[in-house]
Amino acid sequence: MKKFVTILLSLGLLLGLSLGVTDTAEAKVKIKTYKNCTALNKDFKGGVARTSKVKNKGGKTKYKPYVSKALYDANKKSDRDKDLIACER
Incomplete structure (x- = not known):
């Protein structure tokens, strides 16, 4: 027993x-929607990519983007060149 x-x-x-x-x-x-790229880049220096396979169309960047589909989708408005990387630097 x-x-x-x-x-x-x-x-x-x-x-x-x-x-x-x-x-x-x-x-x-927790997915956060950022007001602008300055706010997003404080948390993610290289921006946010939708997938790890996307290529940057805007030229050479300093930092590698953080990959998150949900975070990218929440901040899609910040991707001006539509290359699936928001706020790349």
Whole structure:
């Protein structure tokens, strides 16, 4: 009987920890819409790219862009040259 209770408590603990980890991972993914490129570049110096496969059409850049489809979509208005990289520098 003690073994059964120990196993049951262990499974409950593991399940509780696994649910807690997913909640914190989802909480970290918060998409922010920036007012302009100056504000976006404070957090992401190279701007935000929609995918890792996009090429910059605007010429040479200093920094590599951060890749995030959701963040790019939220700030699509800041991509003036429509190369799928918002606020590249």
